Amino acid sequence: MLSDSGEAYLVFLEAIHLGECAFYQLDQSLFVANGWNIRKSEAVRQGWCHLQRTDIGTMSSVVCMCREFTNGDQCFHQRFLLDYGEQEFPIERNMQDVQNITILFSRTWDTLLEDSFINHFSVANSSSHNTVKNRVVVEYSGDNRGGGNWTCVKEPSANSCEHIKHPKQTLRRLFDGHLPPGDATASNEVIDVVFDRTEINTLAKSVAGVSTSVTHKPLPPPVWAQIAADGRRAAVPVVRSPPALIKLDQSAACSCRRDGSKYSNAIRIEKRSSVVYNLLEAHQITTEVQKCPVCPHGYIGPDGTDLGLFNYNNRSWFTIAILDDYTAHFTKSETPFVSWVASTACRYQTCSSAMPFVKEKLFRAAWFAYARLLQLDRDMSCSRCGPTPNVTIWDGVTLSFSQKNILPTLRPPTTVNESSESKPAIKPEATLQLIAERAVRREIVTILQGPTLQLPKASHSPDASKPTTEMTNMMQRIQMIPPVIPKLCEIDGSLADAFDKWFGFGVLFSWKPVQAPHQELFLQLAAEESAVQFINERALHNLKQFLQHPLRHHTSLLRLCPAISKVVNIDFESFGSPSKETFEVLKWIYVRSALILGRLKKYGFPEISPALSWRDDWRKTGACYGMPQVRNRPRYPGIPRENSADLGGIDLRGEGCQKFYLTYSENRKTGGLMVVWCPHSVCYGFHIIPRSEGRNDVFSAIFTRWKKAPEVVIYDFACALQPYCMLREPEFFANTLFVIDAFHAKGHTKCGRASFLTNYLETNPDLILVNSSAGESGNSGIRRIRKSVSYMSQDRAILYTRVFLSIWNRQRIRKMEGLSH
Template sequence: MSSPIWGPIRLKTPPASPGPSRITLASDEDDTYGPIISPIKHSRTVRDITLRPTGSNNRRKRAKKKNVVPSTELGEAQLQIGLDSVLPHDPIIHESEAMNMDVEEQPRELDTAGITQDHLDKGYQEYISAVMEDGTGFFQIAQNMFVVNGWDVKTKRSKDTWYHIQRSTIGSERVFVCTCPASHPDASCVHGHFLQEHGLELFPVDPDLSDIDQDIVLFSRQIGLDDQGFLNYFSCPSPIKRGLAGRTVVTYEGEDDANGRWKCEKDIGNCSHIGSCRKKLLQLVQGDPDAKDSGVVEDFYENPAKASGSEKSVSYKQRPPPIWASLPGDPVSAPIPPRFGPQHLALDDESSCSCREEACLRFRPQDTGAIRTSPCTVYGLFEPSKITIELQTCICKYRLIGPDCISHGLFNYNNKLLFTHEILDEYTAAYTSSETPFSAWNLVVSRRYNLQNASFCSAETFRSAWFAYTKLQYLEGDMLCPKCGPCPENTIWDGVTLAFNRKHLLPSLEPPTISQPSSIVRHATSYVPKQQLLPDSPARKAVQKVINGPPLIMQLEHQTDPDEDEEDDEDDDEDAMESARTRSLRKRNRELLERLNAIPVAIAQLAAKNPALSRLFDQHFGNNAVVNGVVPPGVYKRFFLQISAEESVLQMANLDGLNALQDFLKNPSRLNASALVNIPVLHELLEYEFRQHGLLSADVLEVCHWITDRGDFILGWLKEHSTPPLQLTATNCIEKPWTDTGCCYGMPKIRERPIYPKLKHDTRPDPGGKRGAKCSKFYSQYGEKKLTGGIMCVWCTHSVCYGFHCIPRGEGRNDVFSALVTRWKKAPKCQGSPRSGPRSGSGSGSGLRSDPRSCLRSDLSPRSAPRFPLRSCAPAPATPPELRFQIPRGL
C-alpha cells in the first residue's frame, strides 16, 4: 500500500496584527500538489495607534489587504508522511490572510483602563504599540498557548528572546502563566497583562484550533538575510517534561536541507530539541519522517578531575560575601582595595600559620631571627603579579607564618600563591549563575592570562584555594523566605547523585535519617499493603503490558513475517546484518503477540473492579480498536498509566483533590471540572471529553465515583493505623557544625528521627545490597558498585533554599521525610499526612558516614553541578502548630 501524499505546505508567517498564527499541512481541493509557499514579507505602512481610555465608542476597522506574490519554489513537490503520528490526520489548507502584505490600517483603539503605574514603568503602552505595529512577535500556536518576544523594560523595546505564555480557566478565574523573567505570582508581565486585557478580542477561543501539548509547531517562516535560505522558528516541547515549562523556541537559518545554523533558546551543544525540529523540518520539505540529526551528540560524558590539595590556608579571618550576594544584616563589608596592590606584604600582629595550633598560631615580633622575605605570586582577574612576602618560621618547624592580607583584598593560600578576592568571587558568580566546571573556568582564565604572556595556576590548585576561601566567607543568615516564613507550606525537594566512593565515609556525617538513643520507637508502625487504585498486581501488569509501547495499530502495519527473512538468511549464512534483523523481527512480533494476548486479560481484570473502567479501556485499547485502526488518544494512555501505577491512590489524588472531586460529582459541569487541578490526569481527561463531545459519558462519571470511593477507603484505613504525633523531643539538642555532619538547615533540630522496628529497611545495618527502584534513585547502578549517594536540597516556591544534607546512601524520598520530621514544626501541604510514608525516613543504622567535603571537592560537571543558592543558614523563629506526620503509606 502506498504512503499517503499530502498537498502543498502553506505557511502562515508573522501577522500584521495579532491573530491566530499557526501552520498546518493540507491537500488542495483540486488534488494538485505544489511546493512550499513562503510569502515574501513586504514593508508595512501603519498609521498612528491611538490609545484611548475606557468608554470610547470607536471600533476596530479591518485592514485593507493587497495581493501577495509567492516566493521562489523550494522543497519537494510532495510530502509523504508515512505513519508519523506527529503530523495531522486531517489535512486542511491554511492560506495566508493579512500576513506579510502591504497593509494600510486605520487607527487601532484599545482600552487602557486598569493599567497600573508598574505597567507604565515597564512600557506597557509602548508594548501595545509594538504588538499592533508588528514590531514584536505575539503568535498563537494553540487554543491557549502563545509564543512572544521578550520585552526590555528599560529601553521599552522588543528583544530577540522568545518565551511561551499560556492562558487557562480555573473555575471562574482566568489564569495567565508566562515563562519570561518578569512574570511572577505577585505581578504580571506585559505579555500576561496584554493577553488578559485584549486576549478575548484579539485571540478568541477557537474550537477548531488544536489544544497541543507535545506537538512541534513551526510558527514563523521568513526569507533569510540577503534572500539566502529561510529563517524558521519552531516551538518545541521537551521529550521528558510536559506542559509550558518544557517548551522552548528553536531557530533555524539556512536552506531547506536542515544543514544550516541551528539555535535553541534553552539548551546548547547536546540538544534534543534541535534534533526533533530538524526532523520536523525535513518532514515538511522533503517527506522524510525518519530523518535524524547526525550533528547532535546523544551521549555526553565528562570525567571529573580528582580532588587534590588542602583546604587549610594561611588566611583565617572571616571574609565578607560578594557585593551581589550581600544582605542587609551582614557584617560591614571590607572596603574595596585598589586594583594594584602593594609590592611587599609585611607581617603584623595578626599573622598566622596554616597549622592553626594554639602554640604557634600568631606572629612573634621578638623572634626577628626567624623572619625572612620570599617571592610569591598574586593571581588577579587579568594577570599575575610577582611580589615579595615577609614570613616567619613556625615553631612546628615545617610551616611558615604569613600575613592574612584581608586589608589588601587578598587571600593568602600557602604563602607562595595568593589570590585576589575579585578572581575568587568571579568564579562564585559564574558557577551560581550557570553550570561552570572548575576545569572549564580555569581554561577561560588561562586564555585571558595568555594575552599578557603569563600562565594561570592549575585547576586542582584553584579548586582547593576556592574551597578554602569560601569556608572563610560569611554566608549565613538567609535560609528564610520573607514570604513563606520559617516553615513553608509548599516545598520543592531535589537531589544530585554524586556517587562518591565509600573510602570517604567517616563517622561524623549525621543525615536526618540517623536515629539517636533518645529517639521514639514506633512499634505499631508497619506497612499497609495494597493501597494502589488497582489493588491486584495481575490487573496492573496486564494494563501496563497493553498500553506501554507504540500504538498497536502502528505495529500491525509494520509487522513482517520473519520466515521470509529467514529464507534469505539461509541463502547467505554469512550475512550477519540480515540475521540480526531477523532476530529483531522475531522479538518484535513476539512482543506484539504478548500485548495482543494481554488485551482480554486486562479487560476482564478491570471489569472485576469497575465495569465502566473496563468499557473505557475496551473502547480505546480493545481488539475492535486495534482492528479498526483506532489510535488511542494520549490523554487516555496517560490516564490508564496512572490507574495502573505502582503507588498509593493518595499519590494520584490527595485529600484536597478528593474533596474537589466530590464537589465535582455533585454538579459535573465543565466549570467544576476545571477545579480538579490537584488531580492532573483526571483534569486532563475531563477537559478532553468536554472539548470533544461537549458532555461526559456515563462511564466517565462512574469511573470518577470509583476513584472517589477508593481514595476515601484508603484514607480512612490509614487513619485507623495512624500513630500519635511526635512531640518536640530534641528542643535542647546542640547543633553540631554542618561541615562535620553534612546537615545544614535554616530551622533548628526539634525532634529526633523515630525508630521503626517493623520496617525491614529500617533494621538493615549494611548500606549496600539491592534495593530496587521504589525509594532509591539510581541505587542499582551506584550501591552495588560500592558507591554512595549525594546531596539533597529543599527550596520554597520563591527559590529560597531552606537547607541541604549529604546522603550517605541512595534513599530518595525517605531522606526528605526524615528532614521534614526533624526540622518542620508543621508539615508542608505538599508532604502532608495522606502522602507521607510508613516511616519518616530510612535509617541506615550504620556507623559509616561520609566526609561532606568529599562531595563538594569533585569537579562540578554540567551534569552534576547542584543549583542551590550561595548563602548558608540562620536559625528560624518557631511556629506553634504541631506536626501530624505519622500516617503510614505503603511503598
C-alpha cells in the first residue's frame, strides 16, 4: 500500500484533473466524487461518496463519507477540496441550495450501445435532514425511456429500492416534458443537468482539468502533412525503443509554466518510475524530476521532444508517432477517441505488451496538450488563390457543442466593442428594385414566367375545340399584356416600347416564339432583388462604357450582366447594332441602377485600422482566419433589429426567397461553424457561431478580414446576404457578385436568376472554372468530427476543429506542390 501522502496523493490529483476520478459540486456546500482505492491507486467506478464543505470564518471544514481513512485521517477527497476548493469551486453566494432535490449530475454516452446513456443521480432521503450522510447515488444505464438497468450504490444487490423512485420520475420529466430525446447540455464529454420536483435549474460543476503538459517545445506538423511553407524543420525521431533513463537538461520545466519553474542546479534531482506508450507496446522507464519551487504539487521534468517523446505529466510519456497516429485517423475518417483507444488497446494485446494501453481520458488529455504545441500555421492559404482569394465559398456547418460550454472569451467576427465605428446615417432603404411598383412587377412575372410566350396555331383536329390546360394558361398570360404596357409607360417609355415590341401582339401574331433572352431580361428587371444585385458597380461602369461606344467588339464589357449581354448579342446578329428599344432600355437600367447605388452610399470606403493588424488567440476567440483582423465590425444604430439573429422560416408575403434561414443547430447547442473555402477546397478560415447562423456571420468575417472585398461570394443564402451587405457597406461590397451555387439553388424558387451562379457561366468564362461544390466537399469532410465535437468543451472543440482543417488543407496543398504519395 502506498503512503497516503506524497506520490500516492499526486496520482489521485492526476486522476481528478483527467476526469478519471469524477468530482462534482452540487451546491455551495455539497459535493459528490468517485470513491478512491488507495491500494490500487484508481477510482472506484461503482463507488461514490458525498462530501460537505462548511465555512467557519476564514477556514473550511470538509466531511467525506468515503470508506478510506476511516481511522480519522484526512482522506484524499478532503485534501483535494481543502487544497483546490477555492480554485476549482469558488464560493458563489447565490448558488441554489439543493435540499431534498434529486440531481442528475452526470450523463455520458454508452459507447457500447446506440442511443444509450449512463446517468448518475444524487438522491436525498426525503424523510431525513439534508446532510451529507443522507444522500446516495443511483446509476441508470439505458435509453431515455427509463427501461434500462437501475442500481442504487447503497443497495447494489436490490433490484428496486426507495431511492430509485425519484430518479425515475426525474428522467421521465426531463426528457418527455422538457427536452427532446437525446438532448442535454455537455461539458468535456460529460453531460451535467440538475432537475428536480420543483424544476430547479442549477447546474452541477465539475473539475476544469489540466490542459498543459511538461513538454513545452513547439512541435512540427506530422511529416506526412508538412508543406513547403513550413520550411526546413528538424525531423522528430521515430522511437522504437525508448531510453531506460531520461535525464533532466536545461530545457526541463514544470507544466505550470510559471516563472521560476524551470530546471535549476540548486534543486535536488529525484527519480520517478514512468511509462512510455509507443505504437505497439508500452515500456517502463525512469524519469529524472525536480520539485517545482513555485507550484504546490508540480515537478520539473524533461521535455523529451528531441528524443521523439512527449512528456505529459512525468508519469505518462507518449511517442510523437502514436499521437500523430490518432491525428491521421480522425482526419481521414470518423474516429472518436473512444474507438481509437479501444483498437489501440487490442493492438497492444496482439503485440504482447507488458503493460496495457492507457484509458481514454488520459490519452485524450495528452493529445490535446500535444495539439496545443503543433505549429499549424501558414496552411490557411492556397498557392493558386493567394492570401486573400477573390472567389470565396461560404457555408454554415452543423458542427456544434453545448451552449453551456460557451466561455466569455468566445469572440466571433460579429462582435462589436467600444472601438467599433458607429454609422447612424445607415438606415433601411425602400424600393431598391429596378421596377419600383410591386403590382407591375407581379404582373410581368405572371406574364413571362413559364413556357415561352407563343400563340397556338390553328388545328384541324377534331379535338381542337377542346383547349388544353397549357393553352388556357398561355391565353390568360397573353391577355394580360396590353394592360401592363401603359403601366410601364408611366415608369419609362423605353420599357413600354421594348415590352410591346418583344411581347406585344405584333410579334405574337407573327406566330414566332418570343426570344428567350428578352423574356429573361424582363423577368430580372421585375425581380424582387435590389438593382445592384442585377448589376453591381463594376458591371455598371462597363455598361456606361458600352453605351458610349456601342460597338460589337465592346459587347464583352457586358459579360458581367448576362441578361443584358444575351439581348445585345441577338441585336448584333440580327441588325449589326443594338436596336433602338434595346439601347433605350439599357440607358434606363444604367440611370436607375446608378441612382439606387448612390442612395445606398453614405460613407466612404472603410479604412484599415493599423492597430488591429495582428492575430487574436484563436484558441480563445474561436475565430481562426488565414489573414489578420484589419477592421472592427461597425455599429449601425439606424437599422432596426440590427443585433437580432436571422429568423428561420419563409417570406410571409410569398414574394421573396422562400428558403430564407432554417434553424441548423439542435436545442441547447451552439449555432455551428461558419467556414470559408477557395475553389480548390482549401479552408481560409472559420469561426464558431454562438447561437444561430445568419448573414451577419459572412458579412462580418469578410469586412473584418479582407482589405478589399472578394469579387465573388458564393453562399447558400446569397440572395439575402447581398442586400444585407450592400445596405451596411455599399462602398466596400459594390463590386462583389453574390451568387448561390447550383447545389443549393433548388430551394430558391422565388429568387431572380441574377442570384444564381449558373446564370453567369455562359457569358463569364472566368466563373466556368470555379468549383462551386468545393465548399460542400469540405463540409462533408468536417462532418467526420461532428459527433466528437458535440460533447467537447469550447477550447477543445476549437482546437480539434483547427487541427482537422489544417490537416485537410495540408493534404490539398501537398497535392498542388506535388508532395503527395
